Amino acid sequence: MTVKKKHLILDTSLFVNPACAHYFGNSPTAALTRFLEMAEEAHHLDFSMPPSVYAELMHFADEQQVPKKLLLLVQKKAPKKHELRIPGIFLYQLVEEMRDRVDRGLRLAERHVREALLVSPPPAEQKPSPEKIRADAEIIGRLRETHRRIMREGMLDSKADVDLLLLTYEVDGVLVTGDGGLQAWAENLGLVLLSPDHLHDLLSVSANKPVL
DSSP states (O other), X not given: OOOOXXXXXXXXXHHHSHHHHTTTOSSHHHHHXXXXXXXXXXTTEEEEEOHHHHHHHTTTSOGGGXXXXXXXXXXXXXOOTTTOOXXXXXXXXXXXXXXXXXXXXXXXXXXXXXXXXXXXXXXXXXXXXXXXXXXXXXHHHHHHHHXXXXXXXXXXXXXXXXXXXXXXXXXXXXXXXOOHHHHHHHHHTTOEEEOHHHHHHHHHSOTTSOXX
């Protein structure tokens, strides 16, 4: 009886995020190469990555330094966007999350406007002092950073993230990621998750022993 291989879908964070990549190497290229060397012996596993994620990864890793035969171990597969059906509740959760974040972003902007109004502008006939410039820059900098955190952290903010979720859902696979936001949305879809450290442990065991 043939044992069906488990299908692992790989996220960029596995090789780029220092908190995850160090399990395999000290740079994206080294981490990718070492992972593929270990994956070559894991005959009970299949590995896939959406083309959008692969392109994202190659912004960080040097493809020319990775042996071609190893790169072939990762299948580049896009989800069937026009055929795939996902639970309606997932869309409701996405809309609710976006509405909440927009409201929080608006309240943040209002708070910073009020703060800026308390800073007295310099007289019209004088050039702004360095202190005033630094005060404005500080307010704007804090607004940008907090707004980015509110609107993007833990949110689906790229096509690559959506491709990962859809592909994992389509093939009934296991999503390997160290991205906390992506993990949360994967849980909303009922996907199976695998952390980078557990993937390393999985690849370290006997290659022919199914452990998932």
